[in-house]
Amino acid sequence: MNRFAALLDRLAYEAGRNAKIRLMADYFRATPDPERGIALAALTGALSFANAKPAMVRALIMERADPVLFGLSYDYVGDLSETVALMWPAPPPHERPNHSPLLSEIVEGLATLPKRELPVQLARWLDGLDDTGRWALLKLITGSLRVGASARLAKTAVASLGDLPPDAVELVWPGLAPPYEDLFAWVEGRAGRPETGDPVPFRPVMLAHAVEEADFAALDPADFSAEWKWDGIRVQVVAGEQSGEEPDGARPVRLYSRTGEDISAAFPDVAEVMAFSGALDGELLVMKEGRVQSFNVLQQRLNRKAVTPKMLRDFPAHVRAYDLLAEAGEDLRDRPFLERRARLEALVTRLGQPRLDLSPVVPFDTWDALAGARADPASAGAGADAEAVEGVMLKRRDSLYVPGRPKGPWWKWKRDPHTVDAVLMYAQRGHGKRSSFYSDYTFGVWSAGQAGDVLVPVGKAYFGFTDAELKLIDKFVRANTVNRFGPVREVLHTPETGLVLEVAFEGLARSARHRSGVAMRFPRIARLRWDKPPREADRLETLEALIREG
Amino acid sequence: MRPEDLLRPSPKGLHCPIGDFYIDPVRPVERAVITHGHSDHARAGHGHVLATRETLDLMAIRYGADFAGSRQALGLGESVVVGGVRITAHPAGHVLGSAQMALSWRGLTIVASGDYKDAADPTCAGFEPVPCHVFISEATFGLPVFRHPPASAEVAKLLNSLAVFPERAHIVGAYSLGKAQRVMALLREAGHTAPIHIHGALAGITAYYAAQGIAVGEVLPATAARKADLAGAVVIAPPSAITDVWSRRFPDPVTAFASGWMRVRARARQRGIELPLIISDHADWDGLIASITATGCEEVWVTHGAEDALVHWAGTAGLRARPLHMVGYGEEDAEEGEAGEEAAP
Structure with missing residues (x-):
C-alpha cells in the first residue's frame, strides 16, 4: 500500500501527461499480480465499498483526537481524508503492526469484513501506514481518489507496457474485471487477447471538442453532418439476443451513462422497447405530449435507484438516437459516420417504437447558415423541441467511432449562454486545491423590497474565472468582509460599493427552494465588472422575463 | 503583581513598561530587543537595538x-539589566543568531521566544527550554496536522529526484535567511558535493553564513552558469523567484519548495510545486507542545499563527493561555510570504 500511495502522491503533483503515464507504467512493471491489478482498479474507479463511508472515518478520528482541534484542522486543510491522515496519532511502539498492509489485502478486507468489524480493522491499517499511505487508503475507501490521472490515462499506461495503442485496452476493457491478470498477461505478450463474456457490454464513448470561432476557417462544411445537441443525458443502449439466461427468456438490455454506469434500473420504460440486438448512442429525454421536456423535468428521473409507477407516468422517458455502434453481432465503429447513420435510420424505422426516434439531421451548406439554425432552432426544424436544444453537433461524414475525445472528427457548438450582471453577496472558502481561497460565490440581483431595492441571491458559482481573477476576487473578499459565518463571509454589497459579476448560465427555472424563486442552470463567472457600480446590476424582473420567454 | 505589569502587547509590539523597551517592534521605537533577523521581527529605524x-x-x-541609532550585542547565555529588568538571551533554534529573550523582574520570568524550533539544525544553536512563569510562543504550525518529518528524509527526496531526472535543474524555493542555508548544509551532510547555484538575493546572507563557519560548500551564482551546466544541478532561490520569469533560464526545471506548508497538499498544488519538501524552521505541533511543556510555565501567550488551536490545547493541559492577536508577524517570514490570515487560519 505504501508503494501505491507513493505513486498516487507523485501523480498528484505531476502535471505532465506523459510523465504521469511513465510513473504508472513504472509502477505496473515493478509490482506483481494481483497487487497491480487492484491498483489499476483503484485508478480506473472500478472499486467501491459500501461499508466504508466518511462518517466511519470521522468517528475513528473523534475517538483519538480532540474535536475542537480536529474541527480547526479540517477547516484549514479542507479535505477529510487528508486531515485524518495527517493528524492520525502514531500508536505506541509495542502496539504498532509489524507489517504495513498491501493494497490487495485491504481491498479484500473491505469486501469481506462484516461492517461492525471494519472500524477496528481500518484503525489497524492506519496504524501500520505512513501519512502518505493513510491519505491514499482514506481517499480510496471514501471513493474520492482524485489524483489527476483519469481512467483513460491508466489504461494508456497499461497499453504502453506492450507498446499497444491505448484504444486496444479500451476495447477489451468492458469484459474485464479486477485484478486484470488476463489483461496484463496479454499486454506483456504472455497470453492472447482477453475475450469479453458480457452479452451487453458498454463501449467507451466518443466525445466532441467545443468548436471555437477560429476553427471554422479550417473546416469545410461539405465534410460535415450536423444535428441538434439535446439538453438531456447521453446514453448508450445495448441490447442482446434473447437468451435463456434472462428471466422469461427476455432480451438483455442495458442503458449506460457516458461513463459506463449502468442506469437501466431507473429507466425500465425505455429498456423494455429495445427489441434489437446491438448498441446505439443517443440522448435520454423526457417526452410528454410529443414534446421534449426541459432538463429540469428530466432531473426528476435521474440519480434514482428505483422508479415509481407515478414517475413513469408523469415523466415518461425517451431515447433520441444519433449513432449505431453495433448491430446483430457486427461492430460498426470502424465504419464511416454516414454508413452508421444509414443503418441507424433503417433500424429505428423498422422498430417503429414511439419511445425511440431519430435525432434529425440539420441541413446546411455554409457555416453562416448553420449559425442561423443554431440561433433559431425552432424555425430550422427543431419546432416545438427547440427549448431542449443547447446547440449543434458537427460530425465528419467519414468519422469512425473512436473512444475518447479525438480532436477533429466531432465538434460541439453550443448556443450562446445567457448572461446577467449580478452582485457578489457571500463568498465561501473552497476545498482541496482552493482551500485557502474564497472561491464559491453567491450573487444576487436587485428586487423591490419594503424599504427600497434589496439584493436577492439568485445563484452560486465557483468557476469560470482564471487563477489570476480568483486571486483578485479573494483579495476583494478579504478586504470587504462585513460578516463571518464559519467558512462563509458576507461581502460589502451596497448600491455604490461591491463587486459586479457577469454571470453566464444555460437556462432558468422556477424554484421554490430559492428565495428569489428562480434557479440557474450551469452558472459560471464570465467576467469581473470592476467598472460597474452595483446599482447598475440587473434586476430580478429581467430573469423572470427570461423564464416567461423560455 | 501581574505578568502584564512586566510585558504587555501594544500596537508597536510587546512592550516592557518597566524597562521601557519593545520586543520585535513592528514600528520604529527608542529601544528595541530583537529575537532574530527575519524582516517581520527585525525592522530598521529603531533608536537602540539589543540583539x-x-x-x-x-x-x-x-x-x-x-539600520539603527546604536546597537548592543548580547551573546547566548549572557544577561543585561535594562531599567531593573534582567534580559537573558537563550538559543531559539530558528535561524543563525536567533534567541529567546527571557525577562526577569522581582522573581517573575517571562520568555519571549520569537520564532523557534526544537528540531536539529546544522546552521544554528539548538533550542533550549528556559524555565519561566509565562512562555510566549508563536503558533505558525499550531495545528495537529503539522508534523514535520526529519529534514534529512526530505533532502533524500530531493537527491532521489536528482537521480531520477538527471537532465533537469531542480529549483528549490527557500526563504533567503536561514532556510536556504539550512538546505545547503543538509545537502552537504547528505554527501552532495556538487556546486549549489543560488539566486542573487541569497548571496550576501549565504556568504555571511559561510564566514561564520557553516558548511554550505561550493556556492555559485546561478545566473553566471551555462544552461547545460545546470542540468541535474540544485538551484536555490527565494520562493517568489521559482515560478517567475527568472526560472525560465533553467533546463526543464523541477520546482521544489522547502517549507512546512508543503505538508498540506493543497498548499503545494496552489503554488504549482512538483516536489514539496517539508522542511521548516518553525516547531511543528508536537514540537510546540513539547517545548511549552518543557518550560514548566503556568501561562502561555500565543503571538501569531494558529492561535485558537494552541490556546485550546493549553486549556486542556491545565495552562492559562491567551492569544495576543499581534499583527505584523508571520507576513514575510511565516514561511515564505504566506500573508496575513493565510498563516493564521
Missing part, C-alpha cells in the same frame, strides 16, 4: 550599517 551579534550583523547586511 545577538549575528542578528545585528544580518540586519546590517539587509538594511545597511545605519
Whole structure:
C-alpha cells in the first residue's frame, strides 16, 4: 500500500501527461499480480465499498483526537481524508503492526469484513501506514481518489507496457474485471487477447471538442453532418439476443451513462422497447405530449435507484438516437459516420417504437447558415423541441467511432449562454486545491423590497474565472468582509460599493427552494465588472422575463 | 503583581513598561530587543537595538550599517539589566543568531521566544527550554496536522529526484535567511558535493553564513552558469523567484519548495510545486507542545499563527493561555510570504 500511495502522491503533483503515464507504467512493471491489478482498479474507479463511508472515518478520528482541534484542522486543510491522515496519532511502539498492509489485502478486507468489524480493522491499517499511505487508503475507501490521472490515462499506461495503442485496452476493457491478470498477461505478450463474456457490454464513448470561432476557417462544411445537441443525458443502449439466461427468456438490455454506469434500473420504460440486438448512442429525454421536456423535468428521473409507477407516468422517458455502434453481432465503429447513420435510420424505422426516434439531421451548406439554425432552432426544424436544444453537433461524414475525445472528427457548438450582471453577496472558502481561497460565490440581483431595492441571491458559482481573477476576487473578499459565518463571509454589497459579476448560465427555472424563486442552470463567472457600480446590476424582473420567454 | 505589569502587547509590539523597551517592534521605537533577523521581527529605524551579534550583523547586511541609532550585542547565555529588568538571551533554534529573550523582574520570568524550533539544525544553536512563569510562543504550525518529518528524509527526496531526472535543474524555493542555508548544509551532510547555484538575493546572507563557519560548500551564482551546466544541478532561490520569469533560464526545471506548508497538499498544488519538501524552521505541533511543556510555565501567550488551536490545547493541559492577536508577524517570514490570515487560519 505504501508503494501505491507513493505513486498516487507523485501523480498528484505531476502535471505532465506523459510523465504521469511513465510513473504508472513504472509502477505496473515493478509490482506483481494481483497487487497491480487492484491498483489499476483503484485508478480506473472500478472499486467501491459500501461499508466504508466518511462518517466511519470521522468517528475513528473523534475517538483519538480532540474535536475542537480536529474541527480547526479540517477547516484549514479542507479535505477529510487528508486531515485524518495527517493528524492520525502514531500508536505506541509495542502496539504498532509489524507489517504495513498491501493494497490487495485491504481491498479484500473491505469486501469481506462484516461492517461492525471494519472500524477496528481500518484503525489497524492506519496504524501500520505512513501519512502518505493513510491519505491514499482514506481517499480510496471514501471513493474520492482524485489524483489527476483519469481512467483513460491508466489504461494508456497499461497499453504502453506492450507498446499497444491505448484504444486496444479500451476495447477489451468492458469484459474485464479486477485484478486484470488476463489483461496484463496479454499486454506483456504472455497470453492472447482477453475475450469479453458480457452479452451487453458498454463501449467507451466518443466525445466532441467545443468548436471555437477560429476553427471554422479550417473546416469545410461539405465534410460535415450536423444535428441538434439535446439538453438531456447521453446514453448508450445495448441490447442482446434473447437468451435463456434472462428471466422469461427476455432480451438483455442495458442503458449506460457516458461513463459506463449502468442506469437501466431507473429507466425500465425505455429498456423494455429495445427489441434489437446491438448498441446505439443517443440522448435520454423526457417526452410528454410529443414534446421534449426541459432538463429540469428530466432531473426528476435521474440519480434514482428505483422508479415509481407515478414517475413513469408523469415523466415518461425517451431515447433520441444519433449513432449505431453495433448491430446483430457486427461492430460498426470502424465504419464511416454516414454508413452508421444509414443503418441507424433503417433500424429505428423498422422498430417503429414511439419511445425511440431519430435525432434529425440539420441541413446546411455554409457555416453562416448553420449559425442561423443554431440561433433559431425552432424555425430550422427543431419546432416545438427547440427549448431542449443547447446547440449543434458537427460530425465528419467519414468519422469512425473512436473512444475518447479525438480532436477533429466531432465538434460541439453550443448556443450562446445567457448572461446577467449580478452582485457578489457571500463568498465561501473552497476545498482541496482552493482551500485557502474564497472561491464559491453567491450573487444576487436587485428586487423591490419594503424599504427600497434589496439584493436577492439568485445563484452560486465557483468557476469560470482564471487563477489570476480568483486571486483578485479573494483579495476583494478579504478586504470587504462585513460578516463571518464559519467558512462563509458576507461581502460589502451596497448600491455604490461591491463587486459586479457577469454571470453566464444555460437556462432558468422556477424554484421554490430559492428565495428569489428562480434557479440557474450551469452558472459560471464570465467576467469581473470592476467598472460597474452595483446599482447598475440587473434586476430580478429581467430573469423572470427570461423564464416567461423560455 | 501581574505578568502584564512586566510585558504587555501594544500596537508597536510587546512592550516592557518597566524597562521601557519593545520586543520585535513592528514600528520604529527608542529601544528595541530583537529575537532574530527575519524582516517581520527585525525592522530598521529603531533608536537602540539589543540583539545577538549575528542578528545585528544580518540586519546590517539587509538594511545597511545605519539600520539603527546604536546597537548592543548580547551573546547566548549572557544577561543585561535594562531599567531593573534582567534580559537573558537563550538559543531559539530558528535561524543563525536567533534567541529567546527571557525577562526577569522581582522573581517573575517571562520568555519571549520569537520564532523557534526544537528540531536539529546544522546552521544554528539548538533550542533550549528556559524555565519561566509565562512562555510566549508563536503558533505558525499550531495545528495537529503539522508534523514535520526529519529534514534529512526530505533532502533524500530531493537527491532521489536528482537521480531520477538527471537532465533537469531542480529549483528549490527557500526563504533567503536561514532556510536556504539550512538546505545547503543538509545537502552537504547528505554527501552532495556538487556546486549549489543560488539566486542573487541569497548571496550576501549565504556568504555571511559561510564566514561564520557553516558548511554550505561550493556556492555559485546561478545566473553566471551555462544552461547545460545546470542540468541535474540544485538551484536555490527565494520562493517568489521559482515560478517567475527568472526560472525560465533553467533546463526543464523541477520546482521544489522547502517549507512546512508543503505538508498540506493543497498548499503545494496552489503554488504549482512538483516536489514539496517539508522542511521548516518553525516547531511543528508536537514540537510546540513539547517545548511549552518543557518550560514548566503556568501561562502561555500565543503571538501569531494558529492561535485558537494552541490556546485550546493549553486549556486542556491545565495552562492559562491567551492569544495576543499581534499583527505584523508571520507576513514575510511565516514561511515564505504566506500573508496575513493565510498563516493564521
